Amino acid sequence: MRIEKINSQIQKALMEVIQSQVDDPAATLLSITRVETTGDLQESKVFFSLLNDNNYKKVSEILRKMNGFLRASMAKKISLRIVPQLKFIPDDSIKYSVDICKKIDEVRSEDARRAEERKQEDDNKEDNK
Numbered sequence: 001m002r003i004e005k006i007n008s009q010i011q012k013a014l015m016e017v018i019q020s021q022v023d024d025p026a027a028t029l030l031s032i033t034r035v036e037t038t039g040d041l042q043e044s045k046v047f048f049s050l051l052n053d054n055n056y057k058k059v060s061e062i063l064r065k066m067n068g069f070l071r072a073s074m075a076k077k078i079s080l081r082i083v084p085q086l087k088f089i090p091d092d093s094i095k096y097s098v099d100i101c102k103k104i105d106e107v108r109s110e111d112a113r114r115a116e117e118r119k120q121e122d123d124n125k126e127d128n129k
Helices: 002-021 054-067 069-077 093-127
Strands: 030-036 041-048 083-092
Touching: 002 041, 002 093, 030 054, 030 093, 041 054, 054 083, 069 083, 083 093
Parallel strands: 041 083
Antiparallel strands: 030 041
């Protein structure tokens, strides 16, 4: 339970710092999706997603360069004896979920179209009897 609370605090603190301190337009639609901190508090994996898929490489580089600043700013917002090292990891799970939903919608549309075609074929057969 303690790690979950720490993860939540880190996520909230980093989002506040990023929203107020990162000026690059590529990072404006950044969202921290989850944080996973080791039990010894030495490292936090910070998973992030972007609305624009084309900016992952650029934003990863921005976060890498700002890592020390982000860590120091986060430390001021939360009280931890040990401030974990931050490792930023692109999270494509949201994009994956959106892609799956699109594919499901495509399959449903295709099924509906085929069902309508079968119904029309059946109606034509009955009319020809």
